[in-house]
Amino acid sequence: MANGPITLPELPWADNALDPVISANTISYHYGKHHNAYVTKLNGMIEGTDMADMDLVSIIKKSAADGSAGIFNNAAQVWNHTFYWHSMKPGGGGAPSGKLADMINDSFGSYDAFRTQFGNTAKGQFGSGWAWLVKNGDKLEVVGTPNAETPITGDSTPLLTIDVWEHAYYLDHQNARPTYVDAVIDKLLNWDFAEQNLG
Ligand code: MN
Numbered sequence: 001m002a003n004g005p006i007t008l009p010e011l012p013w014a015d016n017a018l019d020p021v022i023s024a025n026t027i028s029y030h031y032g033k034h035h036n037a038y039v040t041k042l043n044g045m046i047e048g049t050d051m052a053d054m055d056l057v058s059i060i061k062k063s064a065a066d067g068s069a070g071i072f073n074n075a076a077q078v079w080n081h082t083f084y085w086h087s088m089k090p091g092g093g094g095a096p097s098g099k100l101a102d103m104i105n106d107s108f109g110s111y112d113a114f115r116t117q118f119g120n121t122a123k124g125q126f127g128s129g130w131a132w133l134v135k136n137g138d139k140l141e142v143v144g145t146p147n148a149e150t151p152i153t154g155d156s157t158p159l160l161t162i163d164v165w166e167h168a169y170y171l172d173h174q175n176a177r178p179t180y181v182d183a184v185i186d187k188l189l190n191w192d193f194a195e196q197n198l199g
Pocket of ligand 1: 030034081163165167168
């Protein structure tokens with residue numbers, strides 16, 4: 001049975017759950033318009049091709065390998081956005097506990113050092129892109145990716161992400177990306193999701 005077409009996953013919380021860091025108004029555009037448009041465009045691009053029956057991750061990896069930029073950009077953005085929604089929850093943020101706390105101390109020295117590095121990567125990403133906490137071997141790393149680029153085309157395992165495209169924060173914070181980034185880290189990061197992604 002065919003997998004396709006690719007669908008827009010439901011949000012893991014109500015549209016106003018992340019307010020005031022991320023308002024329902026932002027969600028209405030970011031999820032309802034941007035994320036939805038990536039899904040619609042991707043389905044239009046893969047219809048009638050050998051990718052039409054593939055799952056999303058396979059489409060991302062094949063289009064990256066083939067240099068099919070249009071399909072890659074839309075497919076990766078579908079995946080990245082779904083991962084981003086799950087990377088946040090109301091009442092989240094702050095330092096994790098348990099295994100992740102140990103891994104952060106081992107990899108970065110302290111939670112504060114991690115927080116600074118993750119924040120600086122998100123704030124310093126030039127133009128549009130993403131900041132990621134990933135697991136690479138036994139270590140955690142912070143990486144930034146431009147545009148639609150995603151760690152899942154490489155060897156590391158993403159644990160959390162922050163969208164730093166302007167559409168993620170402009171309605172609520174205008175040009176103040178640092179304010180948005182700090183609030184996501186301190187108030188919204190979903191460490192339960194990160195722990196699930198450790199495998
Ligand atoms: Mn976005």
